[in-house]
Amino acid sequence: MASIFFQGIRSNQLIVYPLAHFSRIQTAVYCTLQRPQGQARPQEVSFQEQRKVQQTSSQTTTRKPLEQNMQGYEAIIGIETHVQLSTVTKAFCSCPYFYGSPPNTTICPVCMGLPGTLPVLNSKVVDFAVKLALALNCELSVTSKFDRKQYFYPDLPKGYQISQFDIPIATKGFIDLDLPVEFGGGHKRFGITRVHMEEDAGKLLHSDSGSYSHVDLNRAGVPLLEIVSEPDMRSGLEAAEYAAELQRLVRYLGVSNGNMQEGSLRCDVNVSIRPRGQLELGTKVEIKNMNSFSAMNRAIDYEISRQFLLHSQGQSDQIVQETRLWEEGYQKTVTMRKKEGLADYRYFPEPDLPEVVVTEDYIENIRSSLPELPELKRRRYEKMGLSMQDVLFLADDISVANFFDSTLENGAEAKLAANWIMGDIAAYLKNEHLSIDEVKLTPQELAELISSIKGGIISGKIGKEILFELITKGGTVQKIIEEKDLVQIVDPGAIEAMVDKILEENPKQLQQYRGGKTKLQGFFAGQVMKESKGKANPTLLNKILSEKLNANSK
C-alpha cells in the first residue's frame, strides 16, 4: 500500500528537483541505495536490482573469469604509493607549489639546484609523515636520516633526489579496511612495510614533434611520502580498495588532497602469480600509469590474467621483470621498459641535512591531534546499527562523516540522518559537483528537518522541498515552514473533504478501481496530495482514501 502511495508522489518530486532524481537513477553509485525514509522500500529494491545487473556485467568482463580460471594459482600484489603533501612550501625551500601553475614560476635557486644552494627541511613534512605513520599504525624511527638517490635525468636538477633509504621515518604498520558490500564485503588488514619522506622531481613536457622537451621545475622539491605495502593483496579489487583507504586516510589527516588525476596520489603496483602453496614468489611485473582506482582494479586483473594465461600455456618464462604501462584506451598493460638488473642509485647519507629526531613528546602531541580515522569511524557507525553500505558511504569522505556526526550531535536519529545524507543530499551534491561543506545546509537544520517530519509538523514530501531550499538558499527549517505555510494537514476532516472532492472529479477512474484496477489507489493518492499542495499527512491520507475507495465499492 505504502509503495503505491509513494509512486504517486514521485512524479511530483521530479518537478521539484528533477536533476537530483535523474542523476540518482543514472549513476547508481553506492550512495543511492537507500531512500531517506522507510517509505522508500520499493525504490530501494529496484535500485538493488539495477546494481546487481551492473555487478554481473562488470564481473563478466573482468572478475569472474579470473576467479574461475585461476585454479591453483594466486596473485601476489604489493603497492608503492607516492603521496604529494599539501604543505604550504616545498620540502627543502620556501617556494609554494600550486598544481597547474605556469611552468617554472614557483622555483628558486634551491629547488633549481643552483651551485652553492643547500636544502633546509620544512618541519611540516615531518609533522605530516608522523601523522600518516601513526594513522598507519607504524613504528616510528626516533632517529632517521635523509639519503641521496642518484641518477641523471633532466627533471632532477641536482642529479640526485633527497630521499630516505635504510632508515625510513616509519616501518611495520598496517591498514584496516572493509571491502565493498556489493563485492562480497569483508574486513581486511594489509601490512605496511615502510613510510619515508622524499622530494618530487620536476616534469618534462614533450613537444608534439617529439624532437625536444621542455623542463618544468615547479614540482621539483615538492614533498612526498612514499608508502610501501607488504605484498598482501590478492586481487585488483583489494589493491584498489587499499589505495582508496590510503586516499581516505590522507584526506582525513589533511596531509594531501589525494587527487589521482593531479598526481597527488600515485600508485605503482607489483604483480606476480604463483601456484597456490608455493612459497617463493613468481617474477614480478610493475604496472604504472593508473590514474583511478577502477583503472588500478582493471589493470591488475588484466595483468593477472595475462600472467595466468602464460602460465597455463606453459610460457611462464615469458613473464619477465619489467615495467608495464596501463593503456586506458586499450584496457591492457604494455611493456614500458625491461629491467637489465637492478639500477644502482648509489645511495649515501645526505650530508647537507642533519638527522631527523622525533621525541616522545612530539609524537604524543601529534597522536593526540589526530582526527577520528576512517576505520574507527566505521566501527562506531556499525555499532549504531547502520548497515555496512551506510557505514562505508558515510565514512568515505571526512566532510560527509563530520556532517553526519554533527547532525547526530544535534539530536537526529542515526538511520534517518544517514538516509537523508546518502539520498537527496548526496544526489544533489553529485549532480552539482559540490562537496557537503560547500552548500548552505547545516547539520543543525538537517537535524531540525528530521525532527519536524518525525514530529508530524511537516510531511516527508514537504521535507524534501524544504531540504532543497536549505541546500540552495540556506535559512532555517522553522522560518521556511512559517513563510510558506507548509505545516502538515493532520485534520482528518480536511483530508476527507479533499478525498471526496478528488473521487467526485474522477468518476471514470473510480469506476475502474471498483472494477478491480486497485493499482489506481496511487493515482488518487497523488491527486489528493496535489490538492493539499503536498501538505496532507500521507498516513492519514492513505488511510482515509483506502476507506473511501473500499467502503463505497460495496
Next chain:
Amino acid sequence: MSFLIPNPRLILPARRLALPSSRSTSPRQLLHGADTASATLSSPPSNTVASGVPSSEILSIRDSLLSRRRTASDIAGEYLDRLHKVEPQIRSFLHVSESAMKEAEEVDRMVAAGRELPPLAGVLVGVKDNICTVDMPSTGGSKILKGYRPAFDATAVRRLREAGAIVVGKTNLDEFGMGSSTEGSGFQVTANPWDLSRVPGGSSGGSAAAVSARQCVVSLGSDTGGSVRQPASFCGVVGMKPTYGRVSRFGLMAYASSLDVIGCFGSSIADVAILLNVISGHDRLDSTSSKRDVPDFANELVSLNNLDSKPLKGLKVGLIRETIGEGVDAGVVSAVQAAASHLEHLGCVLNEISLPSFSLGLPAYYILASSEASSNLSRYDGLRYGNQVGNGELSSIYGHSRANGFGDEVKMRILMGTYALSAGYYDAYYKRAQQVRTLIQKCFRDAMNDNDILISPAAPSAAYKIGEKTNNPLAMYAGDIMTVNVNLAGLPALVVPCGFVDGGPAGLPVGLQIIAAAFCEDTLLRVGHIFEQTLQNCRFVPPLYGAN
C-alpha cells in the same frame, strides 16, 4: 677557555682589541686605552713591514678613515694599483671587480656624512671563486661554469658586504677545490709571491697569494682537506679553518659537504679574527650551520704591551708525533720544533703526543671527499646553466658537457667517488671510511682531554715547484696528510707563519698548525696572536711586496 692565564687581571680587563662602533672614538683608544698610543697593533702597514711584527691592517684602515688621514678611495686605489701591477706574475684573480673604486667612494661619503662605519668599511676582500657573488662570475675554477653568474650572494659574502667590505675580486683555485697547488684551475696557474716558480698551495691558492702579495687586505677561502691551511703555510699568511658549521656554507659550491668550510686569510691574527667575526654564525639557509653564539674573537685578543713574560703559562700543548716524523722535510720539522720551543717559552706545557689513527686519515678523506664530490658535481650537466656541449641529444649533452667542462683531477675524483658508492663496494669503501672517521674523531677527543691545543706542521714541505707534482697525484695527495684529519674531525685549526726553510730568493715560509676543540676558535686566535706578536726575527712579507 680551557687554559689559565697566570694573572688575568694584567691582561683581560679593558685591554682588548675592540671593534670600535662609535665614530667619535678612535680605535687606538679602544684598543689600548687612551694613553697607549705607541702600540704596534694599530700601526699602519708600512710600519708593519719595518717592524716585522704583524699588525691589523683592518684596524689601521679603520683608524685612517676615522681620523681622516686617508680616504677609502686612496686605500682602495693603492691596493688596486698593487693588484694590477703584480697580477701578471701572480695570477691570483680570475675576476677583478669593476665597482671596487665606486664602493670605496661610497665609504668616503659615509665618512664625510659622519655615519657610523661598519667593521669592514673600506676593507678590500678577495673571495675564492667557488663562493657565489651576485655581481661577479663564479666559476669554481671550472670551465663547466665559465661565465656563470649566480643569482645570489653566498651568506659569507652577504655578511662581508653588510659589514662594509669591498669584494675586490674572485680568486683562483683548483677546480671546485680539488687540488693542493692551484695548478688544477680550469683557467690559470697562480704563482707563489715568495718564489714565482713555485705553487701557492691549494686549493685556495689565489686567496692566499693575494693576501701575501697585498693585492687585498684579507680573503675568503674554503677548506675541505686543508685548502686554507696549506696555502697559508706556503704563502706565509695566517689561515683559519673554523669549526665545521661555524660559518654558513650557503653559496659555497659544494665539493664534500660534510667537510667543506669557508675560512679566512689575513696577514695578521687580528685581521683573521675580525673577518671570522663577520662571517660566523647560524644561517637559516644552511641547516648544518651551528646555532652556537659567536664570541667576539677580535675583542679577546690581548695587545702586545699588556703581555707579561709568560702569557700562555699553563697552556697544555700537544705536539703530534706522527706529523714530525718520516716523510716530513727536515726544515719544516725544525721550524715547527722551534715554534714549539717558543710556545714553551711563553709558558706552555709541551707534550709530544700520538694520534694512533693519524695515518688512516688520508685514505678515509679521499674516499669520503670523492664520494660526496661525485654526487655534488652531478648537477653540472650542461642543461640549466654553464657550458653546454653536445649535439642536442640528451646523453650527448650530458657526456660532452661534462667531458669538456671538467678537468682531469675532477673526473678522476668523480670516478673514484662513483666507484666507492657503487653497490657491492659501498661497505668496503664508503662505510669503512666513515668508521675510520668516527675513530679519528674519538682520537682527537681523547687528545683534547689531555691538551688545550695540538700543534703540527701545516704541510710536510714548504711550497714546491710548479709542475713538480702534477703527474704524481699520490704525491700531491700525500701533501694533505697534516690537514685532512682535522676536517674529518670537524675541528677548528689555525695556521700561523712560524719560520722559513731555504728556497727561492728570500726563503720559503713555513706555517704552524694549531688545532683546538670544536668551537674554540677563540683559543686558537688568542694563542696565535700571542705567538705572532712575540715571534722574533721573522718578517713574513714576500720579496715581491718588498720590491713595491
